[in-house]
Amino acid sequence: MLSLRGLTRRFGGLTAVDAIDLDLPKGELISIIGPNGAGKTTLFNLVTGLDRPDAGTVHFEGQDVTGLSPERLAAEGIARTFQLGRVFGNLSVMDNVLIGAHTRLRAVKPAVPVIGPLLELGLALLRPAGVRDEEERLREEVKAILARFGERLLPRIDQPAYSLSYANRRRVEIARALALRPRLLLLDEPTAGMNPTETAEMQALVAELKAEGLTILLIEHKLEMVMRLSDRVIVMDEGKKIAEGPGEEVRNDPKVIEAYLGHGLSGTPELESAV
């Protein structure tokens, strides 16, 4: 489904992502772990088109999508969350998640070349029945997505995102990604900053998504969660892939232990107990 070959990104003298190969089959979940600064987020940026590789290719569903714009990749069904949480602060929870469904708008965005945008403007102002129905359906769908988070988000559906707690903003991000109906979902440290209860909830949700057949690429520091969920684990350090395999195997790989120890376990307290 997703396959990366020799993917490389340099920032000045630093090679943030160094010739990474990766194959993610449909329906599987691969976790990427590694110390801070290993290049995991940069790898996500390359896959989602927010950054362009200096070398290497990205294939999605057999198609070469290297260097395509993020807009195009979103339309192809790739959705992601951001490590630091990038919700639209002044938009309500509802609107944030509706933005996730943007690529699926049809009635209001007729695929007519050149005058398409003007039609979109006209339809938005006139709002014929088709457009209203589409919007109504999406709103119902958003409520269904939010219901997956129990009572965390539904009661706050009309509140602006800036007023939410950190954990809730992370949830809104995931809800937004789900509204895209992704074929591939990239989660960048979805449990960062969450307490154990919240982490457990998040883990259950990701497990559920996986069980539903979603293909997932996960960056996560919490090893417990990684071990539970992953079909395979990839370990990155200084841009390179230093180990790959089933969780247990990787966990005991001397190179991995060395990489973490070499970095003084910085930023990854969970690993301390793990290794």
Place this chain on the structure above:
Amino acid sequence: MSSWLDYTINGLIVGNVYALVAVGLALIFGVSRLINFAQGSIYLVGAYIGWVAVVQLHTPLPLTIIVVAVAAAIVGLIIERFGLRPLQNSVRIAPLLATIGISFVLDQLVMLTFSPNPRALPSQLPDVRFQVGGGTIGPLDLLIAGVGLTSALLLFVFLRYSKLGWAVRAASQDRDAAMQMGVDVNRVNQAVFGIAAALGGVSGMLVGMYYNQIDTAMSLQATLKGVVAEVVGGAGNVPGAVIGSLLLGLVESYGVAVFGTSYRNLFAFLLLVVVLVLRPNGLFASARQAPPEPLTGTFIAPSRPVRIPRWALLVAAAIFAILPLFPVSFYVLQTLINAWLLGMLALSLTLVAGSVGQVSLGHAALLAIGAYTSALLSLNFSVPVGFAIICGGLMSAALGTALISPSFRLRGHYVSIATLAIGEIVSLVILNWESVTRGPIGISGIPPLSLFGYDLISPNSIYWFSFVVMVVLALLQGRLLGSHLGRSFRAIRDDDIAARAYGLSLNRYKSLAFIFGGFAAGVSGGIAAHLYSYINHETFNTQQSILALTVVILGGLGNVVGAIVGAVALVGLPEVFRIAAEYRILIYGIVLLLLVRFRPQGLLGTM
């Protein structure tokens, strides 16, 4: 051939002057990612302090330079301490707006103190010229070159060998890392603003001497030129700013040589637009820049907008609709007509600056396009006025969007520069395209407002016409913002990276906002043209753009009702308090500053 050498020398000298401004801008941008729109005002202040020193105190030249540098530096320090430092933790738009407000206040203070009339600023240097090759060079040229080189050397030594200079460099490389290493950011900002202001002030004085004339219009020009040079060199890049300045000086000088003086600025702004389009990171940027790190905080002040119940809006609209039926004076109606026209412009700007986050500083250009289109259509082709106004709106929508579209890929402060430059370009084209626009003479005898063959001449009918048009535009905009476009616009404003990752094309939605907003502004300009019956290239100027911005911030960015309330307040209150016209701009500047500082969400809240 000799004249070419002269033009080259002239270009390099002027470039040297620009460099003094641009280096300051680059230093400030480097450490605080802020384009200091007040830089030109400091330059203006420097020129007038120079005038006071030379003409009234008769100081010798070296002392004059020192006085100007020190006085300007003090102004810079005051701006940093009281204008910007309090905004350190506020939303991204705040410091930008603050420097715009400061710039207006400073310019107006200078104007009120010294009158807007130009003054001579003698250079005190002997009036001789030396033959150099085929051209000539005077002592003032040498002085400017000398000041430029000395400043560059001093700056180099400071940045390279002093502890504070090291801190400045560290902060401009990575502000957060520098802070963690114990760099005192306030001290760095102080240093940078002090230096930038000293350089800018001296530059203003030198330019005054070079042309032996100073006037208050210098300020905006200097900001624009400095920014052009800085952007050409790569924002925040100090050596780049110097090279960009010299390049700008040469381009202008050769442009003037070939096409004539009135084209000088046009070349500067075209250079800016070309660089922004082709190399938005400047000519010397290291290849393609990585996307910036996630920004914390939002662009506009988060707030819960004041919800005004529908019935209250209806009542207010009804009161204003029947107002002319009561015995109100012509003066009141006139004031409110102005408010409705400004309200339409504010609707446009609140959409563009508030909803999509593109803080346009050239919005008056949209008025001008609408006004000229409507006036020319009705005069030259006898198009009925009502239809001509709609054509004016459509032309503003189309042309305005086309002109601004190269800058859609820019972010934050760059958009403001680009729109400011495009506004200037529009005004310069109107000035120079005589065969169509009648150039500096302007267009007179524009037919009065009329609708379906009936002339609208009575104050009541004009009042109703403008009120109804504004209300219709407001309703349409409200409907637009309630659709998926509204949330798309606001999502792009809040986080354009996340928006792109979810499939929102920035070009498409920014275009749509400018198309809709351009129409409203164009209609406002069209109506104004038929009301005034005479327009020229200065009828719609930057002051109006800034006034509209103040209105929009007063009402609450993105807030439709707020835009109208703000327009009524800013047009009406000075009338109520009978504030003399000269002081109004000053008041608007102060209002802008106070709002940014104390109520960034405006009266009715940002949306």
